[in-house]
Amino acid sequence: RKCSSLKGDKQTLFTSNETAGNVYRIPALLYERESKTLFAFAEQRKTSDDASGEKLVMRTGKIKEGSSKKTWSELKEVEKALIKGYRPMNPCSVYGKVNNKLFLFFICVEDAITEMYQKENCDNRTRLCFITSEDLGETWSDVIDLTDELSEIKNWSTFAVGPGHGIPAESGRLIIPVYAYTSFCCKPCFLPNSKSYALSLYSGSHGKNWKFGELFNTVSVECEIVEISKDHIYCNARNVGGYQVEAVSDDNGVKFNNLQPGNKLVFFMQHPIRSSSPCTPGEKDEGRRSKSTLLSPNTDTSVLLITSLQSAWPPTSMSASSMGLLSSVMIRTVR
Known part of the structure; x- marks a missing residue:
């Protein structure tokens, strides 16, 4: 099947009203193919300021059989996505x-x-959490806090997931994109040394246990990932100065190597990848090497072709059915 979700009228899912104290930022989208269900998440804040965040909200969409028409639920709070005294941020979902x-x-x-504050003081006040649902987002588990189980976190100034979505790899591994500000510093020499690097969080036990992969060797911030063939994971991350970093892992997301070292690829957005969803690639073609494409919205929410992976992997035939097509055009917020 081709990815028909890129067609049709745009639909606004989260509309901000700063006067009323409802501002929606950092949208994320996930598509579950078997149930034909879309999951849209966002932060709800009092203002556009990151520190004013209050809760995570969501809407679910159903795709009508035989068409790309979608029916969306009313907005609701994800009540379980909360720890007292903390604000939830950066939704990033994956379906096992x-x-x-x-x-x-x-x-x-x-x-x-x-x-x-966290970067300047090397004072990590961030926790890594997740919740789960077995009924397509109708009900959720209590919060599971992984912070104390992953020793790497104590060495970081701060960190975040995604935002956006993770992937269920062909191997069965669940992979979540992460970026962390390392803290090789002590006050007062903090600022020049607090740099951000992307990495993965993965589980080979269907979500029971989680581990971090290795930090990128290039400064990188918000990121998205997609599987381009078995055990080969592509990552596109924001860099500093309006550039992007492309990297590929050939060990199922543990270690990533720069795809085009020495080249500066212009990042077309004022903001990093804020929302994305995997959708079905084109028809299967066993006789031709497939390419993976990353589409992202610019600040006007139009579609921009960022890159096409060329001869980046071993010269073996890869089926289009084993690819992922990452699309960031199905959800937007209105400020």
């Missing part, structure tokens, strides 16, 4: 096909604490 379980990852940041 083996156990039919929806995972919603997010970070919880101590109330009133900003990212800048």
